[in-house]
Amino acid sequence: MSINTVAHLNFRGQARAALEFYQSVFGGQLLVTTYGDFGMPAGLPDAGKVVFGHVVADNGFRVMAYDVPGAEPLPAADAPTTRRENGTTITSEPFFLSVRGETVEEVGALWAALADGATVVEPFGPAQWAPAFGMLTDRFGVTWVLDVAAEYVPA
Incomplete structure (x- = not known):
């Protein structure tokens, strides 16, 4: 299946x-x-x-x-929020969308495009677990996690 x-x-x-x-x-x-x-x-x-x-x-x-039929936009006070605080992600959202690519250049170009009108939660750049990582909430209120796949090294 x-x-x-x-x-x-x-x-x-x-x-x-x-x-x-x-x-x-x-x-x-x-x-x-x-x-x-x-x-x-x-x-x-x-x-x-x-x-x-x-x-x-x-x-x-x-x-x-x-x-959603009949639904009006949420007031800003009711919108979900995500922020970084003391190295951790604090959120009221039930999910994030994750995009993973193979190169910093490939994912960086997607980041630059998604960042137009977005609120950056964590800037795109090197991370402990990946060559690059970033988090943003786009202009429509959707939070995205973008990262570059780390090379897998078998044990």
């Missing part, structure tokens, strides 16, 4: 913009279907929101997203 796990992100009216941004960072094909495409009358507030969307790239990147 073969299975895949793909992150499915829930937004409050920002799914299309987030998916378009992720496509600009990772490349690949974008598919967006709205509630209106599924028959919701055009005059209703949610008709233009995303009921199903995904980005699929040849480099292995995949993400899915939709807009």
Whole structure:
């Protein structure tokens, strides 16, 4: 048996913009279907929101997203937060998205693109466990962990 796990992100009216941004960072094909495409009358507030969307790239990147119907954006005070404090990560978020690549240059380019409009939690640079690591919360409130795979040395 073969299975895949793909992150499915829930937004409050920002799914299309987030998916378009992720496509600009990772490349690949974008598919967006709205509630209106599924028959919701055009005059209703949610008709233009995303009921199903995904980005699929040849480099292995995949993400899915939709807009929670009827949901308004969260007030900033209610948004999840992540920060570094005394060398540890403190967070109220239930998950992070992790991106791992093979070279500092490859992952550094993704970092630079994701960092546009983001809040940097931990700057991208050398780490004890990896040639490079960084953490940021993007402009859509999604926290990403990016790192470069350390070379495996068998015991």
